[in-house]
Amino acid sequence: MRTQARVLAEKVAGIRDSDLFGVRSGALPTWCPGCGYYGIHQGLNSCIQQLGLPHHEVVTVSGIGCAGRYPFFTNTYGVHTAHGRAVPLATGVKMGNPALTVYAVGGDGDGLAIGGGHLPHAARRDVNINYLLFDNSIYGLTKGQPSPSSPMGMKTKASPGGTADRPLNATLMALTYGATFVARLFAGDPNAIAEALVEGTRHNGFSFFHIYTPCVTFDKSFKTWDNLKKWVHPLPEDHDPGDLRTAFDQVLKDDFSLGILFKNE
């Protein structure tokens, strides 16, 4: 008779055999407990497993920030580069060996501030890499300064009077730069992340994943787990990812609709 315990045991065996955790490296992540990055990590690992990508044929490329450590936690090849330079280096990796599957990862500082100049060109070039932008609207590794996606008026040690500048909208930028695959996701839903990543990895072109995630240590007021869970919702059922104008409209009117906003094969 198949008891619940038995079912559970089978599931555990299945997971072990599936090599799902083989994608993880032995190193313990350095992220704070409760960090959204764990969910993203889960999503990408799941994607790699679902696609059946040999781990030695995958390369993760990171910049500087909490996301910088990402490659160490995945049992793939990896490059931990300088601040803001993951995308162009990843471009070089992919062009150097097109057989590799390349994921560039980085935070909002890495991608929108110092690295902001590289995004348009990766999109224009439509190089077949996947770029995950971990957007927590804060600089975590350096202990809590505002980032280009921080809301106006956000108070931090570096902005005691509240930030004075308006935030950048990474999804809008990706669409504007002509990225041929743009998805907006939430670290609290690793399955959705995995699903989008699978589709994006398959997409032959520059795939951009804007992933909202909290910073539990330094942002207690804006992008908290509670707030984010409250704000996010799926894209409308009838959203047509093939239509650019629809994607723009969606992004301009709604900051938190999630899913694949645009895809141009």
Place this chain on the structure above:
Amino acid sequence: MLRVDVTVEVCGTAGDGTIAAGGLLNQAMSESGFSVLGFDSYPAEIRGFGRCVTRSRIGDRDISALEDTANVLISLDDSQSRARIPFLAPNAAVFFDSNPPTYIQEEDSLTSLLEPGTVLCGLPIADLATEASGSARGRNLTALGGFAGAFGLDPAPFRKVITRKFEAKGAQVLDANLRCFEAGYDFGREQLSDRVPEIFGPRNITEGPERVMLSGNLAIGRAAIDAGLKLYFGYPITPATPIMEYLAAKLPEQGGQVVQMEDEIASIAAVLGSYYAGSISMTATSGPGFALMTELIGLGVMAEIPAVILNAQRGGPSTGLPTKTEQSDLHAAVFGGPGDSPRIVIAPTNVEECYHFTMKSFRIAEKYQTPVIVLTDFFLDNRVENLPMPKAGEEEKAHDNLYPSESDKGNYKRYAATDSGISPRSIPGTEGFQYTATGLEHTEEGIPDYSADNHMLMSAKRHRKIQAALADLPAPEVISPDGALDVGVISWGSTFGSVLEAVHTAHEHGMKVGAMKITSLFPYHEDLIRAFMNRCDEILIPELNFGGQLADLIGRLHGKDVIRMNRATGVPIAPSLILKEIETLVMEGGK
């Protein structure tokens, strides 16, 4: 002393066909069997109004430098050529239009500035061209013909190169151009030949393989092609752009491509990424772009990722003098960037070395798993020399990565602190050898680690590795008689060409003088350099920068202060200036 040693300048304004005339002259003289070294200067602005000057040094022995003075000036625009008068040698021959369209005032004329003794070779350039072809467009060829006829040069090579240049444009155009040349040639031969000095000597055919005119930039491009390059990442910047453009045309022929990145940071990032993935690539830039690459060069050093970076030096600092030559990035190349970040820096001294050093750099970058910086300079990049087309041996082209052995699987240490300092490097796609390359200090396994012992261990490893490269890097060359020397002249880059000539002349005068060519700037061959210095009473280091960067680097190896000959002039140091310094030092030393 050369039997034939003539420097010919063609000077005009943009649109006169100055550069074309100079190019044809270089090729024709090369076809005639002479050695040629040519260097053009263009107006700085894109639009007209600027002065174009082509300088061609023609000789019967290999030429390694340009002198300051010209023996022949062919003026296509007298108002521009006036500026070249101070650079004429005594008894130089000046070709100019003796029937300009309007009268010229004394203060604007060319001839009013000439020193007595200058041989005036006036010919009605525009008239002859118009008579011959219906328009004055081919006047540059008429002037060239006048020069060739006056000196009694064989016209056949000229006709050959003119044909080669214009035949694609159709018979009519070619015919018109040839007629323009002939008209000038006949006039020169009939009217001017008895007044010009005999400076071309007997016609000289050099034995050996066929020679081609090649610039430093093209040599670099060719080397990249021959090395099997597939990827070039770069950003336009003077004077490196021609390399990118040459490769943009040629790489597709071998399945490769040029990717113009958004800036130099992206360029070096992509090079590192490509090498990380196992594919050789390169980028070429100049000072300002090189400065941007500083951080990622450091990444290459720390993460031990190969890269090939060509820095075509120009006047600095900052935007500096984009169209002038200089050798002032040595410090930046060797020491640039934070931390102890040793990397390999090599510098060719002539066009042939541009080829071979570029070729070599791919192998060395891979073997020593580090950025390799090849330093050229504007003069070297843009000048043309005639030489047999360089070819690389198979050994030069070979790949040289140290792969991990199967036995290391499961226990792979990407950054193993070996004796040589070189750790086996796995390439993505190799199962069981995954690792993350990182700019953080790391253990032998590649895991970030900040402990004291580890940082010492890995710093030592990286430094040891770079020093090991000495075995593969070109050793300094010495040109000198045996025994003790009064003066030793040490230099690098294109300046060495001037040193070589100066020292050869010194030898002919019986001076006890030696030259040392340094092409491996880092690591450098300390023992060999010291050994040479110990033979010399004085060490003279001429270089094209204000502070004396090579002197800073190796000067300490000499028992006493080296004598710096620093020039931040934007133009190559003439051999005669170096010779003068040598003579002064030899004389002073005698006292």
Place this chain on the structure above:
Amino acid sequence: MAREHLVIVGNGPAADEAAPFLRKGVPDARITIIGREVVSYYRPDLLPDFVAGKIAEEDLWVNPLQFYKERDIKLRLGQNVVSVDFSKMELALEHKEVVRFDGMIIATGGKHRIPEPLARFRELVLTLKTVADAKVWIEKLTRVESVLVIGCDLTSVVFTKAILSLGKQVTFFFDPSSPHLFGRSESIREQLAHKMSDLGAEVVDCSKIAKLVQTREDLIEVTTEAGQFRAGAVGAFFGMVPDVKFLTGSGLHIERGILVDEYLQTNFKRIYAAGDCAQVYHPELCDYWVSIGYSNARELGRIAALNLAGEEVQTEAPLSSIFKIDGRPINTSWWMEA
């Protein structure tokens, strides 16, 4: 503040004398010498000695280039003045360059005269005015043994002496009707004929040359009313005519040469002429005399320079040293030196 520009057209003895005096007299002016020859100033009077091998080429040259630099005198060699506009005070050079000036000394000297009947044989005869000419002679004389000297002007005498000293055979054509010195004065004629013979030249009375034919590379046959003559080379010494053709139409008063007063000034203010190209007014003679010879040229050059510099120096040509040739008064010390 523009300096005034003083130009010397010509670079012979008159010009060479004038230049330093001009510099001393007008320290602030810009001074330019424009010479047609590509070589610097040399002693034309020493050319026969050079041909004879008595002096080396270096001995012909007088001033190193440094000389001009030290005095801030611009030397333009190998450049030809083709016209002068005295109202605008501008001259034009051959290659269409216009040079403005504030004062000028014309010292262009003379050019060889070949009489009309012999003009068609121009290519066969050699003259001796320049260093280049001298070198042609030197080269020729290595191949020929005999020389025929026709024209019998003043230079012909010195030249004949020079050739004889080389051991060559010289035939000297003595033309009684020659407009030159000896033509008019019997005694001088006789003196000359004897002198030539004494030196070893064969003197032949001949006034009409019918034709010259080059029969071989180094052999010329000359047909005259006095018979057929053969020589390795033929030297033409028919005297000089002032080299002033380029000034026709300029408004300058020219007869055979440029007419100047006793201060050497032309009909234009601050324009002077000196040397072989000038005809100088002699107040006692009430006529113009022509200067010939090296020393005269130097003297006139000096006076022209001093006067252009603002002084007032008259030429001093003692009447006794003035001869008439063909109706024209000629002043020369040169004949005496021969």
